[in-house]
Amino acid sequence: MASTGARAIVVLVALLCGAAAATMKVDTTGVAATNGLSVGFYDTSCPYLPYIVESLVEEAFSKDAGIAPALIRILFHDCFPQGCDASVLLNGTATGSELLELPNTTLRPTALKLIDDIRAAAHAACGPIVSCADIISLATRDALVDAGGPSYDVPLGRRDALAPASSALVGTLPGPSFNVTTLIKSFGDRGLSVTDLVALSGAHSFGVAHCPLFSDRFTPVPDPDTPIDPKFAATLKAKCAKDVPAFTVKQNLDVRTPDVFDNKYYFDLVAKQGLFKSDQGLFFHASTNRTVIRFSLNQAAFFEQFAKSMVKMSGMDVLTGTQGEIRRNCAVANKRAAIQMVTSTKNNVLAAEICED
Secondary structure: OOOHHHHHHHHHHHHHHHHHHHOOEEOOOOOOOOOOOEOOOOOOOOOOHHHHHHHHHHHHHHHOOOHHHHHHHHHHHHHHHHOOOOHHHOOOEOOEOHHHOHHHOOOOHHHHHHHHHHHHHHHHHHOOOOOHHHHHHHHHHHHHHHOOOOEEOOOEOOEEOOOOOOHHHHOOOOOOOOOHHHHHHHHHOOOOOHHHHHHHHHHHHOOEEEHHHOHHHHOOOOOOOOOOOHHHHHHHHHHHOOOOOOOOOEEEOOOOOOOOOOOHHHHHHHOOOOOOHHHHHHHHOOOOHHHHHHHHHOHHHHHHHHHHHHHHHOOOOOEOOOOOEOOOEOOEOOOOEEEEEEEOOOOOOEEEEEEEO
């Protein structure tokens, strides 16, 4: 029988290992080194920024763990169409609004408000120099850590878009019914690899979905490419029978640890309990099967790749330098002066008139 001292050492080691796993730091140095961003971008101009973001995210997460998946969804929906430029936050302009596009109508208002609350606090502390686009990336990383996920450095220096993405670009967002071949092309068109696809799909390790988005998982004729566990299908069907009016019933994306960011999402796929066809297909497709299995067996490997893929995605098509702007309100583009040339009827000369749009 082990001595008391030996048992104490085993317990101590277990606690230390658990702590290390809970705060796993992934080295993402160089992942986004060529897009004009840098980890220390605000070190001099706004040194308190990391603490402002961390404290406000932690406060929000303590009240609602759902803020973490909500932020990741905002980040993805912002970056994928035209780049990580906070265009998805614009609530209506002369050229339209991404928030009114169908894929974005269910982005959570509390998460959108949190991003602007952080912007307000950062601008109060440092002046209007921190972009909403940078805040989205920082807040998402911190919420991910609060939910048990990996920590990683976030390259900064993004600027905010002047206008929303077009409907056509928003339409390129991958859907829950996409097959893997379509997903691979969709991600590839944005410079993301098959490994990035499998890793970023792991964001469905937490969060919820509404019945109309996965009703095709319990149709009378099963999809042979995305088979489903019969008991799971029956559970979903019975639950969604109560979805009146539509979009009132919610289902956890991960049936095992729905509020924790971990690798159990991949267990779900192996057990044929993926909620979306786009998820379940990853286990059965030859190009993605081995990565799904590897992530299901090795959480550290999943965390490492997820962090790298997040940094890669959040560096897509960013605005830097003098491009775009630093918004004073994340939901509204800044007013700007415009010079309009008008003809004076009094002395028949051209005059410049300053106006605001």
